[in-house]
Amino acid sequence: MTFQRADLEKQVLDSPKEVKWCTRCVVSNQRPRIIFNDDGVCSGCLNTDYKNNNVDWDERERELVDLLNHHRRNDGHWDVIVPSSGGKDSSYVAHQLRYKYGMNPLTVTWSPLKYTDIGRKNLQASIDSGFSNILSTPNGILQRKLARLCLEELGDAFHVFVLGQISFPFHMAAKLGVKLVFYGENGEAEYGGDPEYLDKPYKPSSEWLNQHFKGISFKELLEYGIKNKSYISEEDYADSDLMFYEPPSSDQLEKAGILGKHFFSYYKKWIPQENYYYVVENCGFKPNPERNEGTYSKYSSLDDMMDGFHYYLRYIKFGLGRCMEDAAHEIRDGHLTREEGIALMERYEGDFPKKYFQEFLEYLDITEDHFWDIVDSWRAPHLWEKINREWVFKHPIK
Numbered sequence: 498m499t500f501q502r503a504d505l506e507k508q509v510l511d512s513p514k515e516v517k518w519c520t521r522c523v524v525s526n527q528r529p530r531i532i533f534n535d536d537g538v539c540s541g542c543l544n545t546d547y548k549n550n551n552v553d554w555d556e557r558e559r560e561l562v563d564l565l566n567h568h569r570r571n572d573g574h575w576d577v578i579v580p581s582s583g584g585k586d587s588s589y590v591a592h593q594l595r596y597k598y599g600m601n602p603l604t605v606t607w608s609p610l611k612y613t614d615i616g617r618k619n620l621q622a623s624i625d626s627g628f629s630n631i632l633s634t635p636n637g638i639l640q641r642k643l644a645r646l647c648l649e650e651l652g653d654a655f656h657v658f659v660l661g662q663i664s665f666p667f668h669m670a671a672k673l674g675v676k677l678v679f680y681g682e683n684g685e686a687e688y689g690g691d692p693e694y695l696d697k698p699y700k701p702s703s704e705w706l707n708q709h710f711k712g713i714s715f716k717e718l719l720e721y722g723i724k725n726k727s728y729i730s731e732e733d734y735a736d737s738d739l740m741f742y743e744p745p746s747s748d749q750l751e752k753a754g755i756l757g758k759h760f761f762s763y764y765k766k767w768i769p770q771e772n773y774y775y776v777v778e779n780c781g782f783k784p785n786p787e788r789n790e791g792t793y794s795k796y797s798s799l800d801d802m803m804d805g806f807h808y809y810l811r812y813i814k815f816g817l818g819r820c821m822e823d824a825a826h827e828i829r830d831g832h833l834t835r836e837e838g839i840a841l842m843e844r845y846e847g848d849f850p851k852k853y854f855q856e857f858l859e860y861l862d863i864t865e866d867h868f869w870d871i872v873d874s875w876r877a878p879h880l881w882e883k884i885n886r887e888w889v890f891k892h893p894i895k
């Protein structure tokens with residue numbers, strides 16, 4: 498029987514029916530909220546032009562120092578929270594804040610669904626470079642059921658991780674009286690979202706629902722699951738288990754004096770490859786011994802066995818996978834030509850993440866047939882057609 502789902506995830510329905518690829522990089526107009534100009538150039542590339550030509554980075558650094566001076570404490574208490582996986586970007590931010598700008602950061606970590614060895618080691622290495630860290634690991638039974646619910650109804654098991662990854666640091670900030678929460682890059686500006694974010698140093702909580710939570714609150718999602726899924730019930734959790742899947746309310750944040758997610762990429766020019774060299778040098782960071790499936794890189798998103806499926810499902814939904822993510826940024830940063838990017842896309846984009854497939858099925862407690870039924874339920878007809886019983890992507894980059 499084919500899997501039937503509700504349409505809780507609206508972005509997929511909104512994507513343009515005619516596929517266009519950026520003439521300068523390797524992203525298409527299927528990316529939610531991306532904008533193309535009349536010359537067919539995407540907002541990710543135009544944002545890079547803006548960063549290269551229009552932003553006064555010395556002035557931005559002065560703004561950073563002002564902000565940090567405003568929050569800096571002399572009583573020995575933490576004065577900034579850095580949500581950190583121990584990956585290259587968050588380790589870079591925490592290390593810069595502490596050692597270059599003299600702040601006293603606390604790093605907080607929301608556990609991946611299933612840690613890889615290299616992910617655990619990099620988190621420990623980051624802690625060993627001079628940070629206190631709070632790691633939160635959610636109720637394992639609930640987390641797995643929520644991951645399955647998120648895969649079935651939002652096309653992304655990893656979404657359950659995103660909920661906690663964004664919400665948990667703000668609970669810690671409010672509880673510990675820390676008003677500044679620093680993230681690495683602003684995805685909207687760096688990866689080709691809405692250009693209006695280029696000149697915004699932080700993102701208030703009112704924008705998280707649509708930009709991070711796929712337009713559905715955790716409560717609505719859970720209620721939907723309890724009503725419609727036999728595998729999840731109120732027996733699986735106590736109310737306290739749910740606390741960190743939702744951010745504090747905007748009232749609570751306001752009372753705590755917390756503006757939102759601050760972005761280091763607003764203040765300092767964001768070049769992922771350079772962050773990588775920095776953390777290898779300063780934070781004991783180690784890349785994967787082999788390339789990540791679905792791309793050519795070895796240094797980003799290494800800590801979760803499950804996140805390959807996040808990129809794979811995005812490839813099914815939007816025709817944009819993990820290789821695109823790496824190559825588009827490196828083309829904009831001048832590390833690759835578009836032709837080299839296309840060659841990498843032809844080789845790696847959309848590769849199935851088979852290495853951890855069994856772990857993924859076991860984690861979610863689903864069969865392989867059910868997995869493929871779910872995947873097929875997310876194939877947009879304008880992107881996919883079946884030829885000789887094989888699904889073929891209709892608009893590869895050229």
Ligand SMILES: [Zn+2]
Pocket residue numbers: 519520521522523524538539540541542543
């Ligand atoms: Zn572009």
